[in-house]
Amino acid sequence: MSQFFGPLDSGGRVPPRQQTRVAAFLISAHGALARQFAFALPIRLETAWQTELNAQVYRETEIISLLLRATLWQPDLTLGYMAASWETAWFPTPIEGIPDRALALAAGLATLAHAVHASIRPASLLPVEANANDPFVTALRRIEFESSRLLQAQSLFLKGPELVPFRDAVSAALERRHAEIGKLWTEALEGVGITTSRA
Amino acid sequence: MPFLTLGSYRIRYELDGPANAPTYVLVNGLTQYAELWAAYRDALVARQFRVATFDLLGQGTSDKPALFINQDDHVAALGLLIGELGDGPVFLSGISFGGLIALRYAIAHGTRLSGLVPMSCFAELSPQLLLLGNAMRTGLILGGTSYLQDLLLPMNLSDQWLKPLLDKLDGVKRQGWLVNDVYALQNLMESFLDFEPLTPQLSSIGVPTMILNGEFDFLTPRALHETLRVNIPNSSLVIIPKAYHAFTLEKPALAADLLARFAEDVLASRWQGNKAVWIAPEEAGGALAPFPAGHDHLRAIPTQGTIP
Numbered sequence: 001m002s003q004f005f006g007p008l009d010s011g012g013r014v015p016p017r018q019q020t021r022v023a024a025f026l027i028s029a030h031g032a033l034a035r036q037f038a039f040a041l042p043i044r045l046e047t048a049w050q051t052e053l054n055a056q057v058y059r060e061t062e063i064i065s066l067l068l069r070a071t072l073w074q075p076d077l078t079l080g081y082m083a084a085s086w087e088t089a090w091f092p093t094p095i096e097g098i099p100d101r102a103l104a105l106a107a108g109l110a111t112l113a114h115a116v117h118a119s120i121r122p123a124s125l126l127p128v129e130a131n132a133n134d135p136f137v138t139a140l141r142r143i144e145f146e147s148s149r150l151l152q153a154q155s156l157f158l159k160g161p162e163l164v165p166f167r168d169a170v171s172a173a174l175e176r177r178h179a180e181i182g183k184l185w186t187e188a189l190e191g192v193g194i195t196t197s198r199a
Numbered sequence: 200m201p202f203l204t205l206g207s208y209r210i211r212y213e214l215d216g217p218a219n220a221p222t223y224v225l226v227n228g229l230t231q232y233a234e235l236w237a238a239y240r241d242a243l244v245a246r247q248f249r250v251a252t253f254d255l256l257g258q259g260t261s262d263k264p265a266l267f268i269n270q271d272d273h274v275a276a277l278g279l280l281i282g283e284l285g286d287g288p289v290f291l292s293g294i295s296f297g298g299l300i301a302l303r304y305a306i307a308h309g310t311r312l313s314g315l316v317p318m319s320c321f322a323e324l325s326p327q328l329l330l331l332g333n334a335m336r337t338g339l340i341l342g343g344t345s346y347l348q349d350l351l352l353p354m355n356l357s358d359q360w361l362k363p364l365l366d367k368l369d370g371v372k373r374q375g376w377l378v379n380d381v382y383a384l385q386n387l388m389e390s391f392l393d394f395e396p397l398t399p400q401l402s403s404i405g406v407p408t409m410i411l412n413g414e415f416d417f418l419t420p421r422a423l424h425e426t427l428r429v430n431i432p433n434s435s436l437v438i439i440p441k442a443y444h445a446f447t448l449e450k451p452a453l454a455a456d457l458l459a460r461f462a463e464d465v466l467a468s469r470w471q472g473n474k475a476v477w478i479a480p481e482e483a484g485g486a487l488a489p490f491p492a493g494h495d496h497l498r499a500i501p502t503q504g505t506i507p
Contacts, residue, residue: 115265118381119380124377128373145343148344148381148382149340149341151382155266155382159266167267171266175264175265
């Protein structure tokens with residue numbers, strides 16, 4: 001077990017098995033966000049914050065497109081089972097204790113997006129020796145960088161005035177989401193020989 | 200790796216040195232982690248101190264609250280750590296943000312301390328510091344941890360330190376980038392959104408206090424340290440020559456020596472604060488010199504003035 005991808009090949013590339021596992025997890029998570037953001041996006045924008053929602057849909061889609069093209073895929077028989085557990089975890093979960101159903105659902109989606117963008121750091125798995133010109137390496141760096149920017153919309157919303165009355169419920173739901181997604185990420189990595197600080 | 204429990208969160212800490220010795224507790228700056236005190240551990244343990252270090256909530260291996268971090272939680276975590284140390288003398292020191300947390304602890308629980316060393320510290324947000332903090336937060340949001348490090352390195356370290364590392368800066372930044380998460384750093388920064396100045400409470404700090412300030416500290420300049428010196432009764436200000444905000448990284452041997460000498464003086468009842476202003480030696484072991492009489496220590500050019 002290592003905290004980083006490896007062993008790298010002579011060209012500084014990440015082993016295809018590890019690429020496949022990480023890309024599959026990220027596509028599942030960001031794909032769920034893209035779908036849920038797209039469902040929440042009205043045909044015609046009604047309020048200013050929905051412009052950010054529009055941006056999020058397309059950035060999530062970009063991440064998926066990038067991974068599909070940058071990854072060296074390899075058959076992974078365990079992916080079927082794992083992907084099923086991942087997809088179950090992304091189900092919309094309204095935050096309990098918020099009586100407005102729409103707000104509770106929106107806040108639940110924000111906790112999922114916050115956890116994915118904040119706690120999944122794929123670029124931190126890259127060893128120093130990783131080839132900076134390799135598409136997969138570049139893709140992971142770009143995804144981590146974009147995630148930290150996408151995260152701001154969730155932070156603003158979850159800390160914003162609409163949710164101040166429900167601060168304890170929101171914080172508790174967010175911590176649960178972080179723990180749940182961190183556990184899935186840790187398990188996905190352990191299967192390909194990578195350990196995280198959470199392990 | 201031992202952990203303290205603060206509510207539902209875990210705080211990672213480390214104790215080194217003899218258990219029955221006087222203890223130095225060292226508090227990290229905003230983007231730091233406990234391993235950065237390694238040189239201090241070695242130097243202070245060699246001088247027969249025990250050393251306690253820890254990752255603040257939101258840093259390194261400690262838990263990282265997802266949405267909010269309250270500065271009171273850091274003070275509470277510090278209290279838990281000091282509670283682990285028994286009844287012996289405790290000296291508390293912190294750098295920058297960690298210095299602020301140390302000040303807050305000293306205001307609330309000063310009787311537990313034998314001495315206090317705020318370094319590159321502040322008790323209030325001057326307009327410059329407020330705006331710099333806002334700019335750093337924006338930099339973190341737009342450019343990530345790496346961009347924040349790019350801002351802080353040239354702001355807080357000297358050319359002499361940076362020059363030999365110019366082609367190795369990615370390596371210098373890497374561990375900090377690995378262990379610190381954007382959302383957690385942002386939460387730490389946003390704990391200042393409701394910050395109230397500590398200045399009115401500084402006079403309640405009764406313990407011997409040595410304030411350390413780099414000569415060229417740009418982020419927290421002399422005037423912010425002067426607030427501490429003027430308001431903390433048993434204090435003195437020591438200016439570190441040719442040093443910037445992060446002198447604890449750049450001059451660990453000198454800073455650790457100053458910490459040890461301060462504690463030794465306090466324990467031997469030799470310490471006298473007198474709100475004096477001193478100039479530290481350039482190397483560990485050298486003599487401190489009183490700031491020249493008749494000159495204004497708040498100015499960068501020789502200007503006549505008297506120390507009030």
